[in-house]
Amino acid sequence: MRILGETTDATPDAVKGPIASTVGQPAGPLSDDGAESWASDFFGAADDGFPTDSSELQQEVEDSIAPLLDPYQNGSADLASVKLDRAAHNKFVQKNLLSLPSYFISLDASKPWLVYWTLHALDLLGTPIPPDTVARAIATLAACQDPDGGFAGGPGQLPHLAPTYAAVNALAIIGTAEAFAVVKRPELLSFLLRMKQPDGSFIMHEGGEVDVRGCYCALGPAKFLNILTPALRSGCGAFIARCQTHEGGIAGVPGLEAHGGYTFCALAALEILQETSRIDLPLLAAWLSRRQMAVEGGFQGRANKLVDGCYAFWQGAAATIVECALARVRAEDLEEESGKREDVDPTDMYDRVPLQKYILLCCQDPGGGLRDKPEKGPDYYHTCYVLSGLSVAQHSYTWSSSEEDIIPRSSAKPCIVGAPGNKLPVTHPIYNVLVPHVARICSHFHLPYTL
Ligand SMILES: [Zn+2]
Numbered sequence: 001m002r003i004l005g006e007t008t009d010a011t012p013d014a015v016k017g018p019i020a021s022t023v024g025q026p027a028g029p030l031s032d033d034g035a036e037s038w039a040s041d042f043f044g045a046a047d048d049g050f051p052t053d054s055s056e057l058q059q060e061v062e063d064s065i066a067p068l069l070d071p072y073q074n075g076s077a078d079l080a081s082v083k084l085d086r087a088a089h090n091k092f093v094q095k096n097l098l099s100l101p102s103y104f105i106s107l108d109a110s111k112p113w114l115v116y117w118t119l120h121a122l123d124l125l126g127t128p129i130p131p132d133t134v135a136r137a138i139a140t141l142a143a144c145q146d147p148d149g150g151f152a153g154g155p156g157q158l159p160h161l162a163p164t165y166a167a168v169n170a171l172a173i174i175g176t177a178e179a180f181a182v183v184k185r186p187e188l189l190s191f192l193l194r195m196k197q198p199d200g201s202f203i204m205h206e207g208g209e210v211d212v213r214g215c216y217c218a219l220g221p222a223k224f225l226n227i228l229t230p231a232l233r234s235g236c237g238a239f240i241a242r243c244q245t246h247e248g249g250i251a252g253v254p255g256l257e258a259h260g261g262y263t264f265c266a267l268a269a270l271e272i273l274q275e276t277s278r279i280d281l282p283l284l285a286a287w288l289s290r291r292q293m294a295v296e297g298g299f300q301g302r303a304n305k306l307v308d309g310c311y312a313f314w315q316g317a318a319a320t321i322v323e324c325a326l327a328r329v330r331a332e333d334l335e336e337e338s339g340k341r342e343d344v345d346p347t348d349m350y351d352r353v354p355l356q357k358y359i360l361l362c363c364q365d366p367g368g369g370l371r372d373k374p375e376k377g378p379d380y381y382h383t384c385y386v387l388s389g390l391s392v393a394q395h396s397y398t399w400s401s402s403e404e405d406i407i408p409r410s411s412a413k414p415c416i417v418g419a420p421g422n423k424l425p426v427t428h429p430i431y432n433v434l435v436p437h438v439a440r441i442c443s444h445f446h447l448p449y450t451l
Contacts, residue, residue, distance in 0.1 A: 054304055061306050062295050064374045068361045069297075082360050082418035084390070085368070086125050089383060092368030093121045096380055097133050109153030112144055112167035117384035119173045123434055124387040124424050134174055141167045142182045149187030149194075159191055160205040165217035168224055172433050172441040180441065185449050189227040192218045193451070200235020201253075211252035212243055216265035219272045220431055224438075226445040228272070237275035240266045244279045247303065248287030258287060260301040264314040267321050268430045271406070276325040285326065288319045289349050296362070297354025298373075308372045309363040310382050312355055312389020317429040319349045320392055324399040324406045324429075331401065343401055345409070352393040356417035359390050388432055391424040408435060 047059070071077035096118050100107075107114060115137050122129055129137075143155040144167060150159030151167035171179040195202045195218060202214030215236050222228040242254040243266055249258025250266040267284070270276045291299045291311070299311035323346035331344040363370045363386050369378025370386035396412035399405075408426045416423050426435045 057306060061373060065296055065358075065362050068374060069357065072357065072361060079357070079418060082422075084360060084418070084422040084424075085364055086127075086421075088366075088368035089364075089370065089387075090122070090125055090127050090368075092365075092378060093118055093125070093127075093380070093383060097130075097136075109157060110163065110166075111140055111154050112151055112163040112170060113153075114380060115140055116166040116170040116173070117380045119170050120427075120433060121380070121384045121387055123173055123437075124384075124391055124427065126425065129174070134176070134179075137170060137174060138179055138182060141170060145182065145184065146191070147187070149184060149189070149191030158205050160208070161192075161195060161202060161214050161217035162204060164188070164191070165220055168221035169431065169433050172224055172431075172437045175437055175440050177444075180444050183225060185225055185227060185445070186451065188221070188225065189229070189232075189449065189451055192222060192227070192232055196232065196234075198235075200237070200239035202236075212240055212250065212262050212266040212269065213252070215240055215269040216272075219269050223272050224431070224441045224445065226442070226448045227450070229450050233273055237270055237273050237278045240270055240275075241278040244284065248280065248283035248285075249291075249302070250279070250284070257302060260291060260299065260311050260314040260318070263288070264318045267318050271321050271325065271430055274404075276321075277329075281322055281326055281329070285319075285322050285349050288315055288322060291315050292350045292355065293358075296358050297351070297356075298358035298362070299350075299355070306373070307358070309359060309370060309389070310372065310385040312359055312363075313385040313392060313432065314389075316350065316355065316389045316392045317432070320346075320397050320429040321406065323347060323349055324397055328399040328401075331399070341401060343398060345412075346396075346398055352415045353417055355393045356390060356415075359386055359393075360418050360422070387424065388427050390422075391427040392429055394422075394424060395426045397429060405438075406430060 047055070072079045072082070096114065119129060119137065141151065144151045144153070144163060146152055146159035148159070150161070151164040152159045153163045168183065171182055192202070194206070195204070195214065197203060197210060201210045202218045203210050204214050218232065219228065219236065222232055240250070243251045243262070245251055245258040247258045249260070250263040251258055252262045263284070267276070270278065290303070291301070292315075293300055293307045296307040298307040298309060299315035300307055301311050301314070327344045327346040331342060334344065335341045359370075362374050363382070365371050365378040367378070370383045371378045372382055394414050394416055396409040396414075397406050398409040400407045406429060414423055427433065428435050428438050431438055
């Protein structure tokens with residue numbers, strides 16, 4: 001299963017971005033004293049003695065992270081001294097700006113993704129983007145734009161919703177008049193409408209597949225460029241609502257398994273539409289909370305899968321959006337009771353400290369770059385999304401009725417694990433570019449365009 005720009009299993013390890021993962025949930029039948037052994041196994045202590053492929057893989061992960069986490073759990077090492085190695089990660093990301101090894105040919109159809117992952121990672125690390133890099137990024141993105149609208153993965157390729165999302169986000173990060181002028185807005189709206197299906201969903205490209213990625217990758221750019229027309233919105237929320245499963249998470253299409261990447265895309269799209277009331281938010285909140293791993297502290301993508309660093313963003317940002325949506329519902333209820341409208345502080349749905357420990361202690365590659373888990377190599381996808389997840393975990397957000405958006409909660413102290421210098425700038429949990437970039441691109445395109 002692929003989410004957004006994530007690479008396939010055929011991709012070399014160095015550029016891989018696995019989306020799936022497994023958990024230490026009870027394996028095998030319960031014995032007479034099952035209640036106790038089930039509980040201890042579920043929370044990652046004793047094993048029930050009934051191994052399966054999943055439980056063995058889970059044990060391997062727990063064994064691999066124990067030497068990294070244990071010294072900080074038992075107090076023999078000082079957590080306050082743990083640093084995000086900005087210099088090493090910067091070096092890793094900046095290598096991407098010069099040239100890529102030949103095996104990156106597998107990402108030839110993901111050029112706007114490489115640009116976005118690189119620029120957003122630099123932004124999060126607080127590294128100014130060099131002017132020549134900006135010029136090259138704009139030229140690359142412009143070359144990927146189709147004359148009839150939308151962006152392709154590479155020059156001359158078929159326009160596709162995923163690179164369109166990545167390209168518009170990258171241009172939002174650059175944020176200059178020259179960058180904004182790249183986008184052919186009327187043609188892009190025409191492309192998005194051509195991808196629209198009668199049931200409200202979107203195909204990813206002409207002749208391509210339908211899933212909830214399409215909704216997010218169409219509506220995000222449309223919101224930024226002020227082309228979110230009634231025709232684009234129509235039926236989309238209803239389609240997404242059909243994808244929520246009995247577990248509470250959201251699948252790619254109706255009837256499939258709930259999954260973290262799809263859940264993020266679906267929920268972010270609903271939030272853009274202001275239609276989160278179409279789904280069962282408490283059930284989704286419960287599903288998201290259960291995806292945080294008891295031993296590792298990071299998130300898994302679905303039930304019974306392994307931890308993976310990139311879900312720090314997919315699940316962490318989804319949890320943040322649900323927290324804010326539930327706070328909005330609570331504020332509306334209170335307004336009905338008292339006649340007074342006041343925003344309500346959201347309630348945390350996951351534990352931000354263990355997640356940050358997993359990121360800092362298990363996801364930093366000593367040679368630079370961030371990774372899925374310790375036995376994996378770093379790659380640009382994981383570097384972008386693990387850092388994005390760290391930003392979301394450090395900051396508090398709230399729904400602002402006056403701004404009609406999820407905004408950083410200025411009254412809340414950031415939750416910074418490790419050295420104070422680990423603090424990252426605030427990424428927007430819906431769009432995943434820094435918060436000021438969202439305001440800048442929206443104000444640039446403040447005049448609506450409709451066909
Ligand atoms: Zn991953």
